[in-house]
Amino acid sequence: MDLKDIQQLLHEHKFRLTKEREAVLMAFVDARRMFTPAQLHDYVKERYERVGLTTVYRLLEALTKVGLATPFLIDGEIYYTFCPNQHHHHFVCLQCHQVKELFQCNAQQAMDVDQKIGTVAYHKLDFFGRCRSCEEEKH
Amino acid sequence: MDLKDIQQLLHEHKFRLTKEREAVLMAFVDARRMFTPAQLHDYVKERYERVGLTTVYRLLEALTKVGLATPFLIDGEIYYTFCPNQHHHHFVCLQCHQVKELFQCNAQQAMDVDQKIGTVAYHKLDFFGRCRSCEEEKH
DNA sequence: ACCTTATAGAAAATCATTTTCTACAACGGA
DNA sequence: TCCGTTGTAGAAAATGATTTTCTATAAGGT
Structure with a gap:
């Protein structure tokens, strides 16, 4: 699953893939690890560009809604991981x-x-x- | 696992089983369902007696710490269920x-x-x- | 019974998450 | 390509769940 597919899936759900979201998405996909929203925000800021924390929350919400992200509850913290595939x-x-x-x-x-x-x-x-x-x- | 065992386990971790906690615990154990902290608080208030919401949070935290409760993340809500047994x-x-x-x-x-x-x-x-x-x- | 230590619960504080708002950008149609 | 519609960015404010604080009280060991 590459960027094109993700874009299409988001598109089907009427989410637009802006450059800000793309920056967050790239970071999220590449990292192959889990993040709290705040952690992902910091990570994107360092590596790609400055985006708003709200934008990170909204992308995580959108990805979860279309089944591309999974939240984990660990020690009371909610972590998200990118999950491109159906069942695994x-x-x-x-x-x-x-x-x-x-x-x-x-x-x-x-x-x-x-x-x-x-x-x-x-x-x-x-x-x-x-x-x-x-x-x-x-x- | 009965009340005695629970009491002992809490005791080992220096938690005291007061009558308020006992009321919350009874409700929680008997219900055999999952609750958010606020839901459990309401449930106890109706069925047993009035206790503080803080007390509910503290008992859930204690039970989780000693391995007697498990949190689930469902639709962004955290639910707790009573889990008396080792691995299941x-x-x-x-x-x-x-x-x-x-x-x-x-x-x-x-x-x-x-x-x-x-x-x-x-x-x-x-x-x-x-x-x-x-x-x-x-x- | 006494002493130490944990607790109850109200109230205040904290802090993650959501909402609001306005200018702007993306998409689709003409 | 231009235009209108609709979603978005991001700051700021609001919300609301969870945690902390505080004081009187209760539990449990000695």
């Missing part, structure tokens, strides 16, 4: 906040929620720990 | 907010996160949908 899971490094996608998914079958309980609309499966490079960091 | 997963009804625990867990084996990625400290697997009774409600 995550490995989240609690140290460097890097996020990796895992595509293989056997959870639905593996768990097989009983009909007596209800009907599953969707599920979430995420792994948290330390990524390889964070582990190697401390000798 | 959830079925969350998005309509009535009822929560059921699922104990069988093959996720770790089923997914088998690659060593190259990192080391998993814990994982979360939750199912969202409509529970049986909500489904039957509308004929």
Whole structure:
């Protein structure tokens, strides 16, 4: 999924991709890690250009609405990660906040929620720990 | 896990179980559903006795800290559910907010996160949908 | 019973998020 | 390409959930 596709998806939902949003989007996509809105704001400011915090909030809201971003709740903080793909899971490094996608998914079958309980609309499966490079960091 | 065990666990962490906290705890445990702090506050006020909202926040924080409550992020709202057991997963009804625990867990084996990625400290697997009774409600 | 330490709850403070507002930019049609 | 419509940027203000503060009180150990 590249910029064109993202643009089209946003467009279908009547969101316009301005240069400001594009700057935030580029930063967000490239980073491959999770951010709180304020963190992403700082990150964009440093690397790309100065944009308003409101703009960051609005893009994150838009991306979440069209299914391109996922919020995580960790230690009471809400982090967002860019999620271009349909259904997948995550490995989240609690140290460097890097996020990796895992595509293989056997959870639905593996768990097989009983009909007596209800009907599953969707599920979430995420792994948290330390990524390889964070582990190697401390000798 | 009964009240005695909860009391002991809180005690180990130097939390005291006062009558106010006990009222909130009873409500929370009995309900078997998820609440935002404000919702739980209302619920306790109606059914048990009047307690301060601050007290509700503090109990939820304490329970989360000792591993007896789990927060869910749904539509931007943070909901808490009482989680007495070690490792398990959830079925969350998005309509009535009822929560059921699922104990069988093959996720770790089923997914088998690659060593190259990192080391998993814990994982979360939750199912969202409509529970049986909500489904039957509308004929 | 006494002493230390945690708690209740109201009130105030904090701070993340949302709303408001105005000038401006993007898109689509002529 | 120009124009009208509609969404957007960003600062500033408002909102509202959550946290902190404070004082009297209660809990639990000794």
